[in-house]
Amino acid sequence: MGNTLFDKIWDGHIVASRSGHPDAVYINTHFIHEVTSPQAFDGLRKRGVPVFRPGKTRATADHNVPTLDQHLPIKEALSRKQVEMLTANTAEFGVELYGLGHPYQGIVHVIGPELGITLPGMTIVCGDSHTSTHGAFGAVAFGIGTSEVEQVLATQCILQYKPKRMRITVNGQLKKGVVSKDIILYIISKISAAGGTGYFVEYAGEAIRSLSMEARMTICNMSIEMGARGGLIAPDETTFEYIKGREFAPRGEEWDKSLAFWKTLRTDDDAVFDSELVFDAADIEPQITYGTNPGMGMGVTGNIPALAEIEEKEQLSFSKSLQYMDLQPGTQLLGKKVDYVFIGSCTNSRIEDLRMVAEFVKGKKKSDDVTVWIVPGSKQVEAQAIAEGIDKIFEDAGFQLRQPGCSACLAMNEDKIPAGKYCVATSNRNFEGRQGPNARTFLASPLTAAAAAITGKVTDVRAMI
């Protein structure tokens, strides 16, 4: 029996597998940021242990940074302290930092790929659940807690139980107005926010293969929203083409050898998965969520389920969720007035996302009632957007192009949606309070978000293109 790609990478990184113990897995690349690392560095100090392989960890400041006036000191004292502590810790332990003001600064899951640090066949971890993003390159990438960050800093290894394997195949071609974000929201709505728990997912099929690298990253990014440890896509020519020539990517002879290895990274034809799911791209329409977990989603023209359609033991949670959203069971979302549109986050803040939005809004103006924030994923994305004149298109439309960071995805900085307001967001979580206390989030694709920005309402973008 053959092996899955996930097995090949995982098994190839086991340093020790002692009976009764979880696997000790070697980590090729470790990303850190200001929020989940200070206690880990503190732990090293208490143990008197150095960072074992400082060259294999890269740091950036993203979760807590302002998205306006980044050249000024951070106003909020606690945020400033956390960012300063990252600077001090990385300096003390010899870790490279792309901090505020650095041309490589940005959301950790945006900069890894764009700098050519993220490569096929790697094991990658970060103290952030959306580390699954890097799986788009055929890497085993997953989020970890701070104790595990400390493990990796101290030993370049992590103790981990091997997840089971799931394959999700999406056949066929996407219809007009439907993009990769819709694929992943659709899958999560079908299998629930816990449908992938205990699994590592491989995405396959024609619809996945046809996607660009950035679109693939959007899919893998949200693997955690179905509970999966991570998700990956076997590398192919699209992957190699994307990596070639990037800042830290292999060059010359090293490139040739790497490429030869990467071409072996695929699931064997006779490999067996613990679970197999198959979907058809033609069934997918633009998606939107109505509830307070990412599994509570539907096609944009659909109706919120009626209470009777919900299993009895889940009705309490369902009702609590709709009460928070101030929505009625059985009703449509289409036409619902929105107050904010947030286009950003590690899910949808890359240059292709910004291009997609710019192409759609060119010559249009936002609705007077909507505030629109566009937050690029990195300094490089921001620079590229300006070079292409995308900033002008946004300005003309009345959209605010801000500076890179996680921003209103988790509202750790000042970018909060006010209580009771509705926001169409391209981010990954619609949890209660995620975008600010009592803020209400509708998750959608950049296209659907842009359409809402123009009309001021939840809109079927297909009618506008």
Added chain:
Amino acid sequence: MDKKFANLVSSVVPLPIENIDTDQIIPARFLKATTREGFGENLFRDWRFDENNEPKADFVLNNETYKGRILVAGKNFGCGSSREHAAWAIGDFGFKVVVSSFFADIFKNNALNNFILPVQVSEDFLAKIFRAVEKVPTTAIEVNLEEQFIEIKATGEKEHFDINPYKKTCLLNGYDDIDYLLSLRNEIEAYETTRPFNF
């Protein structure tokens, strides 16, 4: 942090909500601390307090009737963000055990790494606990790690729970993963010599 896990008999705090995500357990705006202490104060912040920071009377943690070191919650507990601050907040508040019919993976690891025991029970047993506590709020539950069972003391209803033998040893003795990984130094260095590239 109280490292060693001893046998525990306690009343419980019931939270029969499903898909409780780590943003509810500890909202992101409270993740700005740089130490592990003090997060209990903001555990379930937006469910516990209103916008004027007044306790919400209808939330279980504000109800004097329910106390104890065991939190019992609906399925898929701890989903969402990987923030270990969620486990720190639960531990700092005073809980030693979380019982649910299903845990999110990262939360489960984080809890174990902080000597908080996630006890996964059947849907049926979870419902029994909720019913028992609804009837008698001071219902005592025993969580016995050594013998791996959970018992509703008043009725004697009992269920076995699973835990990895390594993690069980860690909890009973107060060992952590880094102690073990540091002991593998020679193996790690030997492994590195076998890898030509950084992947």
